[in-house]
Amino acid sequence: MKKxxxxxxxICLGMGTAYAQLPDALEVIKKADQKLRGETSSGTxxxxxxxxxxxxxxxxxSWSKGTxxxxxxxxxxxxxxxxxxxxxxxxxxxxxxxxDRTIKLPPSMMMxxxxxxxxxxxxxxxESSIVVDYTHKNLGLETIEGYPCYKIELIPKEDAPVVxxxxxxxxxxxxxxxxxxxxxxxxNYLVNTMLGxxxxxLDGRLLPxxxxxxxxxxxxxxxxxxYLSLVFDKPIKETFFSIQNMKRIx
Amino acid sequence: MNGEISSPTMKIxxxxxxxxxxxxxxxxxxxxxxxxxxxxxxxxxxxxxIEDNYLQDNLIHNRLNFRWxxxxxxxxxxxxxxxxxxxxxxxxxxxxxxxxxxxxxxxxDLSAVLLDxxxxxxxxxxxxxxxxxVKNNWEIRLGRQRVNWGISTVWNPNDIFNAFSFTxxxxxxxxxxxxxxxKYYTGVASSIEVVAKGADQFEETVIAAKWAFNKxxxxxxxxxxxxMEDFAIGTGWAGNIGAAGFKGEATxxxxxxxxxxxxFALSLGVDYAFTNSYxxxxxxxxxxxxxxxxxxxxxxxxxxxxxxxxxYRHALFLQQSYPLNPLLSASLxxxxxxxxxxxxxxxxxxxxxxxxNWDIDAxxxxxxxxxxxxxxxxxxxxxxxxxxx
Numbered sequence: 001m002k003k004x005x006x007x008x009x010x011i012c013l014g015m016g017t018a019y020a021q022l023p024d025a026l027e028v029i030k031k032a033d034q035k036l037r038g039e040t041s042s043g044t045x046x047x048x049x050x051x052x053x054x055x056x057x058x059x060x061x062s063w064s065k066g067t068x069x070x071x072x073x074x075x076x077x078x079x080x081x082x083x084x085x086x087x088x089x090x091x092x093x094x095x096x097x098x099x100d101r102t103i104k105l106p107p108s109m110m111m112x113x114x115x116x117x118x119x120x121x122x123x124x125x126x127e128s129s130i131v132v133d134y135t136h137k138n139l140g141l142e143t144i145e146g147y148p149c150y151k152i153e154l155i156p157k158e159d160a161p162v163v164x165x166x167x168x169x170x171x172x173x174x175x176x177x178x179x180x181x182x183x184x185x186x187x188n189y190l191v192n193t194m195l196g197x198x199x200x201x202l203d204g205r206l207l208p209x210x211x212x213x214x215x216x217x218x219x220x221x222x223x224x225x226x227y228l229s230l231v232f233d234k235p236i237k238e239t240f241f242s243i244q245n246m247k248r249i250x
Numbered sequence: 251m252n253g254e255i256s257s258p259t260m261k262i263x264x265x266x267x268x269x270x271x272x273x274x275x276x277x278x279x280x281x282x283x284x285x286x287x288x289x290x291x292x293x294x295x296x297x298x299x300i301e302d303n304y305l306q307d308n309l310i311h312n313r314l315n316f317r318w319x320x321x322x323x324x325x326x327x328x329x330x331x332x333x334x335x336x337x338x339x340x341x342x343x344x345x346x347x348x349x350x351x352x353x354x355x356x357x358x359d360l361s362a363v364l365l366d367x368x369x370x371x372x373x374x375x376x377x378x379x380x381x382x383x384v385k386n387n388w389e390i391r392l393g394r395q396r397v398n399w400g401i402s403t404v405w406n407p408n409d410i411f412n413a414f415s416f417t418x419x420x421x422x423x424x425x426x427x428x429x430x431x432x433k434y435y436t437g438v439a440s441s442i443e444v445v446a447k448g449a450d451q452f453e454e455t456v457i458a459a460k461w462a463f464n465k466x467x468x469x470x471x472x473x474x475x476x477x478m479e480d481f482a483i484g485t486g487w488a489g490n491i492g493a494a495g496f497k498g499e500a501t502x503x504x505x506x507x508x509x510x511x512x513x514f515a516l517s518l519g520v521d522y523a524f525t526n527s528y529x530x531x532x533x534x535x536x537x538x539x540x541x542x543x544x545x546x547x548x549x550x551x552x553x554x555x556x557x558x559x560x561x562y563r564h565a566l567f568l569q570q571s572y573p574l575n576p577l578l579s580a581s582l583x584x585x586x587x588x589x590x591x592x593x594x595x596x597x598x599x600x601x602x603x604x605x606x607n608w609d610i611d612a613x614x615x616x617x618x619x620x621x622x623x624x625x626x627x628x629x630x631x632x633x634x635x636x637x638x639x
Contacts, residue, residue, distance in 0.1 A: 056603070057606065077606055077607055078288055078638040078639050079636075088438065090467060091467055099422055100396040100397075100398045104469050104488035105495070106493065106495030107493040108522050109523045111525045112524075112525070112527050113573070113576075116576030116577075163525055241438065242438035242439070243438065243439050243441075244387070244435045244438075244441075248384065
């Protein structure tokens with residue numbers, strides 16, 4: 001009887017701890033970040049800017065290695081084709097093929113809209129990191145589109161290159177996919193919501209292949225990025241991310 | 251005139267045909283293309299107001315950028331710029347065709363006036379025409395190319411191969427130089443290069459070297475060389491102060507030939523992009539060759555070179571731009587010179603994306619000065635429609 005009683009207590013305690021002991025928020029964020037980033041990644045994507053009365057498409061190729069190096073080549077529309085962006089640690093260069101010139105971008109450019117979309121330059125070249133630039137807190141469990149998710153709160157560190165006051169991310173428990181993200185300004189107002197949709201396997205990883213960013217204020221506005229192909233962990237040398245290569249890549 | 255131009259006409263059209271034919275045939279095949287062809291067609295309407303009169307001018311402008319990726323190392327590039335002019339400026343100037351032709355060549359003659367009659371002028375020029383060899387860290391280019399050594403915003407005293415006036419906004423690619431250029435990348439953001447420009451006489455050539463490197467999150471460059479009867483040394487940088495960009499260039503020209511003066515040009519620029527996409531760019535140019543007492547007419551009529559980028563000794567530049575929405579953006583550039591006539595130059599621009607690949611721009615160039623009570627004696631308005639492909 002005593003044993004049974006202890007066992008019940010044990011189970012209750014166990015359940016209790018299982019409920020209270022959510023996994024460490026930082027670990028979840030690291031896994032989710034690693035899932036999308038890999039050691040290296042390269043791919044092609046299509047971005048669509050949607051407004052109530054029109055839409056525009058931009059196609060691009062991208063390469064990245066960790067958080068420090070990334071290269072983006074615009075492949076369409078015709079007007080911008082060949083334009084490239086290189087990021088190395090904290091520095092960003094832009095290649096303008098029409099004028100044969102490399103332009104060093106001021107850091108303030110990172111928070112600007114990427115080619116008129118609802119994404120910022122930072123979202124594309126991923127200068128700020130959900131791992132490094134924030135402190136994390138696991139708020140509990142919620143279900144998004146049928147997937148049980150951890151809801152994690154991110155508060156930017158003091159000197160982080162981030163414009164948000166707070167970010168909430170929903171990460172599914174099994175595959176560590178980022179299914180929903182809410183961006184709040186410094187006054188705690190919701191500014192943007194990002195949704196991960198169309199879950200498919202890309203290069204053996206289950207991922208949302210469509211990322212949709214929806215500004216809160218503007219009815220009928222959104223920007224959709226669709227990954228057309230993605231390859232992870234193919235070795236890319238750090239020297240691939242050079243000014244010479246930015247001009248040459250096609 | 252027709253007799254004189256028939257041979258370059260034939261030359262150019264044969265050349266283009268010879269270049270394009272194998273690729274048009276090859277395009278049937280399924281393998282990945284080893285060539286590319288893109289470009290645009292622009293229609294530019296100009297209204298030029300001078301005192302109480304105005305002139306109207308029209309320009310249809312086509313650009314074809316052709317590249318042939320011959321193998322891993324070799325690329326051939328040829329860009330053809332063709333323009334069809336008609337209107338009042340062509341009418342009042344019987345030499346319009348030949349003047350246009352003279353202005354568009356470097357050492358080699360790669361241009362032709364294909365039509366010059368009934369006040370219509372059609373002109374074509376290959377403004378890029380080069381072979382590029384790239385292997386490991388080497389990059390070697392031979393032929394007509396743009397050698398762009400500018401690193402700062404607005405004014406580029408370091409751009410010794412190909413200085414350019416910002417008032418000529420319709421030629422963003424800018425003219426090419428007939429040159430050999432040998433560049434070696436010493437690192438991911440550093441390089442050494444030597445460029446020599448072809449010329450019939452030594453007085454017309456430019457032979458210079460540039461060393462570029464990256465340190466403390468700044469791009470730096472140093473250059474030295476012979477620039478058309480001067481010895482030039484220069485430096486430039488691009489970096490940031492806080493989140494704002496901080497860029498600058500300076501070049502000092504010492505004359506080698508008799509009867510020339512030394513020259514010094516310095517430009518500084520600070521730019522900042524706000525999170526709402528409002529962009530602000532402030533600049534200053536010091537040009538010791540510039541005038542302190544010249545009239546305002548100088549703005550549209552002065553000898554442009556890296557040693558003389560603006561006709562006045564001092565110039566302050568303020569540019570701001572703001573996308574009203576992703577399709578429509580507005581910008582305004584203001585240049586003021588604190589000299590005797592206090593000239594003020596305004597350059598408002600509206601850019602609208604009509605649909606994918608179709609853009610329309612409205613551009614104003616307005617000049618004021620104190621002498622005339624800040625009433626503008628010269629105003630230009632441009633309307634440009636562009637289709638990119």
